[in-house]
Amino acid sequence: MPWYRQPHWRILLALALGLLYGVVAAYAGWGAFTAAWIAPFGTIFLRLLLLVAVPLVLASLITGIASLSDLNKLSRIGGKTIAIYLGTTLVALLIGLVIVNLLNPGAMVPDNLRQETLQGDVAEREEMAAEARERGPLQPLVDMVPDNIVGAASDNRRMLNIVFLAFLFGVALMLIPKEQSAPMLGLFESLNAVIIKIVELVLLFAPIGVFGLIADTVTGVAGDSPEDVLQLLGALGFYCLVVLIGLAIQMFVTYSLLLRLFTPLGLRQFFRGIVQAQLVAFSTSSSAATLPVTMKSAQKNLGISEEVASFVLPLGATINMDGTALYQAVAAVFIAQALGIPLDLTAQLSIVFLALLASIGTAAVPSAGLVMLIVILESIGVPAAGIALILGVDRPLDMARTATNITGDVTVAAIVAASEGSLACVGAATDRGRAAEAPSVTLDS
Secondary structure, eight states: OOGGGSHHHHHHHHHHHHHHHHHHHHHHTOHHHHHHHTHHHHHHHHHHHHHTHHHHHHHHHHHHHHGGGGGGTSHHHHHHHHHHHHHHHHHHHHHHHHHHHHHOGGGGSOHHHHHHHHTTOHHHHHHHHHHHHTOOTTHHHHHHSOSOHHHHHTOGGGHHHHHHHHHHHHHHHHHSOHHHHHHHHHHHHHHHHHHHHHHHHHHHTHHHHHHHHHHHHHHHHHTTOTTHHHHHHHHHHHHHHHHHHHHHHIIIIIHHHHHHHHOOOOHHHHHHHTHHHHHHHHHHOOHHHHHHHHHHHHHHHHOBOHHHHHHHHHHHHHHOOHHHHHHHHHHHHHHHHHTTOOOOHHHHHHHHHHHHHHHHHOOSSTTHHHHHHHHHHHHTTOOGGGGHHHHTTHHHHHHHHHHHHHHHHHHHHHHHHHHTTOBOOSTHHHHHHHHTTGGGGSOOO
16 A cells, blocks of 8 residues: 555645645635634544544443453453553553643643633633532542433533443443343444444544644634744644653553563563564554564563463453553643643543543554543543644554553563463573564564
């Protein structure tokens, strides 16, 4: 496939063209034309993403949780796997929140953007603040439980209700006999496949949507002062740097520390052994597409047993999204900072909770994290339109966070294998593992 037909290049090209058009339109005074004839395409793209948010969360979480019924055969390995996966995801979220609050990249966004995005929303937020002051300490727990399934599914702001319903359905499907759960599970698996295909179709429209969103954002920010565009681009560059710093900390500090503490693997041996899987993950932005390479690298280069690798790694492609979770925490706070919306401790804890749960059900396909980010933004009261700020730079960040995701998968597999005595990398086996490293950096024919 020629480079110009590959989706990520088309989106990056649309980003560049949108920025170029936005700058020209800002200086030429085409703001009204852009708002009337260009921006609607971005709005349509955003609405399409919002359209699939509820069914994607519902179907993905239900199928992800119900699939854990296989733990009856490998309960001990499964318990360790899930606990470590959730633990590393929680660490990734905390790293993301700490660095985005310390570095405050949203402060670099021009004030024009905050005022324009929040215009007309002041009265609504004052009403929400008044309601919040009257809420009791346990009201968030009450709000989590819906009294009407249809009502919960009709409002993207009630995503915690959907998460609660999905967990309830998933656990119930695990507990009832397999012959009774099979039809319902098949329905949700089919729904999940359909929604993922719809997301893929929506992403075909992404270049046009990105062009419209970025062009409208740039002309809106510029207003009577086009020089503010450069300030916006600087803010986006700083935002990308913050995300990459967080991913680097997760990969080279968190995972390295876990490997040193709980496995006999050397760090050089580990990273050389999985470099092929990391490159495939980086280029495809899909944990699912990378899974065969990940499993081969884990078994051949690191000595992880087939029993552990065949259980832990496929499960990780479903429920372990450390890089995605870290990105969502940084992105949500950055957008709130950019729009001048303060997030208190409760809101940031909500980000942790939602991103942790969402990581279980996020589809292992490119850009699925964008939909989950919209879910988080809607749940903490930040306008989903703010995603326009980061949409154009999502693809390169998606590549980096997918590489982080599969690195986390293999790290956990190595830890579980070491705890089960299924890691053939001590003594003489270490030499065999090192000998296998040489061909691991090239694709087999």
